[in-house]
Amino acid sequence: MLTETRRAAVDTSAAELRRIERDLHDGAQARLVAMGMDLGTIEALIEKDPAKARELLARARKSSADALTELRDLVRGIHPPVLAERGLGDAVRALALRVPIASEVNVDFDGRRAAAPVESAAYFAVSEVLTNAVKHAGADRVWIDLRHSDGMLRIAVTDNGRGGARIGTGSGLAGIERRLGTFDGVLAVSSPAGGPTMVSLEIPCELS
Ligand SMILES: Nc1ncnc2c1ncn2[C@@H]1O[C@H](COP(=O)(O)OP(=O)(O)OP(=O)(O)O)[C@@H](O)[C@H]1O
Numbered sequence: 264m265l266t267e268t269r270r271a272a273v274d275t276s277a278a279e280l281r282r283i284e285r286d287l288h289d290g291a292q293a294r295l296v297a298m299g300m301d302l303g304t305i306e307a308l309i310e311k312d313p314a315k316a317r318e319l320l321a322r323a324r325k326s327s328a329d330a331l332t333e334l335r336d337l338v339r340g341i342h343p344p345v346l347a348e349r350g351l352g353d354a355v356r357a358l359a360l361r362v363p364i365a366s367e368v369n370v371d372f373d374g375r376r377a378a379a380p381v382e383s384a385a386y387f388a389v390s391e392v393l394t395n396a397v398k399h400a401g402a403d404r405v406w407i408d409l410r411h412s413d414g415m416l417r418i419a420v421t422d423n424g425r426g427g428a429r430i431g432t433g434s435g436l437a438g439i440e441r442r443l444g445t446f447d448g449v450l451a452v453s454s455p456a457g458g459p460t461m462v463s464l465e466i467p468c469e470l471s
C-alpha cells in the first residue's frame with residue numbers, strides 16, 4: 264500500500280514537472296524572449312526614432328507584466344514536492360511557516376495519506392484561505408486544524424481578524440467551493456463582523 268502511494272506520488276511529480284516545463288516554455292519564457300527582442304530594437308532606435316522606441320517600450324512593459332502574471336499563476340498551481348513526498352500535514356506546516364503571522368498547525372493523521380487529487384485540493388484551499396487571512400483579516404494569529412475520522416477529512420482555518428469573509432465576492436473562496444464540489448466536499452465560512460473568521464472544509468475520503 265505504502266509502495267503504491269509512493270509510486271502514485273512519484274508519477275504525480277513527474278507529470279507535474281512536465282506541465283511546469285511546458286507552461287514556462289510557452290508562457291513566461293516566450294514573453295521574456297519577445298521582450299528581449301523589443302529592448303534590442305529600442306536600443307538601436309532610441310536616437311533615430313524616439314517615437315517608435317517609445318511605442319516598443321510600452322510593448323516591452325506589457326510583456327513584462329504578462330510574464331509576471333503567468334509566473335504567478337504557474338507558482339500558484341504547482342503541486343509542491345513537499346506535498347507529493349510528505350503529504351498534506353507537512354505541506355500545510357510548510358505553508359504556515361511562510362505566512363507572516365503567528366500560526367499553529369495541528370494534524371491528527373500524520374503519516375497517513377489521502378488520494379493525490381484530494382491532498383492537492385485541500386492544500387490549495389488552505390493556501391488560499393491563509394492568503395485571505397493575511398490580505399483581508401488584519402489578523403495576527405491563525406490556527407489550522409486537520410483531522411480525519413469516519414471517512415471524512417475536516418480542515419478548519421481560524422484567524423483572529425476583523426471578520427466579513429464571504430463566498431462569491433472574489434474568486435478565491437468560490438473557486439475552493441467549486442473544486443471541493445468535484446469530490447463531494449463542502450466549504451463553510453463563519454465570519455461575523457468583528458471576527459473571528461473560521462473557514463471549514465470537509466472532504467469525504469479514506470486514508471491509506
Ligand atoms: N479571513 C478573512 N477575514 C476577513 N475578510 C475576508 C477573509 N477572507 C476573505 N474575506 C473577504 O471575503 C472576500 C472574498 O474572498 P475571496 O478569497 O473569495 O476573494 P478575494 O481574496 O477578494 O480575491 P481573490 O481570492 O480572487 O484574489 C474578500 O474580498 C474579503 O473581503
Ligand SMILES: [Mg+2]
Pocket residue numbers: 391394395433434435436
Ligand atoms: Mg482570496
